[in-house]
Amino acid sequence: MSAVKLHWVAEGPEDGPVVVFGGSLGSDLRMWEPQVAPLVARGFRVARYDTRGHGASPVPPGPYELEDLGADVLALLDELGAERVHHVGLSLGGMTGMWLGIHAPDRIASLVLCCTSAKLGPPSMWAERARTVRAEGTAAVAEAGVSRWLTPAYRERHPERAEFLRAMIAAVPAEGYAACCGAIERMDLLELLPKVTAPTLVIAGADDPATSPEEHARPIAEGIPGARLEVVPGAAHLGSYEQPAEFTRLILDHLERT
Numbered sequence: 001m002s003a004v005k006l007h008w009v010a011e012g013p014e015d016g017p018v019v020v021f022g023g024s025l026g027s028d029l030r031m032w033e034p035q036v037a038p039l040v041a042r043g044f045r046v047a048r049y050d051t052r053g054h055g056a057s058p059v060p061p062g063p064y065e066l067e068d069l070g071a072d073v074l075a076l077l078d079e080l081g082a083e084r085v086h087h088v089g090l091s092l093g094g095m096t097g098m099w100l101g102i103h104a105p106d107r108i109a110s111l112v113l114c115c116t117s118a119k120l121g122p123p124s125m126w127a128e129r130a131r132t133v134r135a136e137g138t139a140a141v142a143e144a145g146v147s148r149w150l151t152p153a154y155r156e157r158h159p160e161r162a163e164f165l166r167a168m169i170a171a172v173p174a175e176g177y178a179a180c181c182g183a184i185e186r187m188d189l190l191e192l193l194p195k196v197t198a199p200t201l202v203i204a205g206a207d208d209p210a211t212s213p214e215e216h217a218r219p220i221a222e223g224i225p226g227a228r229l230e231v232v233p234g235a236a237h238l239g240s241y242e243q244p245a246e247f248t249r250l251i252l253d254h255l256e257r258t
């Protein structure tokens with residue numbers, strides 16, 4: 001399949017180093033709002049995109065593969081006129097980041113891989129979720145999604161933010177969400193991680209029920225030469241949203257070192 005033209009927003013100085021942000025399954029580019037102002041204030045050009053099938057990006061019929069999502073980002077870099085960028089991705093966005101680091105190393109100055117996995121099974125779970133979404137819509141999986149994204153304590157303190165995120169998932173087109181489930185179901189990057197040459201920071205949420213630090217983040221950090229692992233307390237799967245200050249501090253520190 002050929003690349004689609006993603007919906008994106010870029011903020012910050014036009015001549016600043018470009019940092020591209022890719023989000024989780026079920027999200028749109030608003031999930032990165034907490035990171036924008038701090039990075040812009042440090043002189044970065046922040047480009048956020050909606051993954052294909054999500055937000056205001058096109059929804060081509062499935063199946064999608066991870067290479068399609070990667071090709072979409074390479075087309076976005078061409079559109080931005082950016083030869084080489086930093087890529088920050090969370091979950092599905094991190095999987096796309098790994099694909100870019102493996103297959104387009106010349107375009108990637110550094111990687112930040114948040115709350116993600118190089119192989120996320122079982123495949124039957126993704127097939128079942130895709131079936132549910134195609135039959136009943138994304139609203140049917142939105143509540144369960146928020147319960148993986150946020151810790152119960154955060155939800156209790158911020159019910160309005162939990163509702164904002166629930167509505168975000170419920171607004172994703174069913175075919176886009178389901179086709180991305182298929183891409184995750186078939187993804188296996190573990191053996192390819194040693195090919196990544198970009199300086200890489202892996203960030204995990206200590207309380208992430210979907211991509212736990214030990215089962216998912218550590219194998220990535222051990223597979224990518226020179227990668228560093230940080231585990232953030234009090235964060236579930238959408239760690240950059242729940243613990244924005246600590247995730248942003250770690251991201252900025254990594255960007256400014258590379």
Ligand SMILES: O=C(O)CC1=CCC(=O)O1
Nearest residue numbers: 024025091092145148210
């Ligand atoms: O929704 C989930 O189960 C968590 C998740 C896995 C990949 C992704 O982007 O989100």
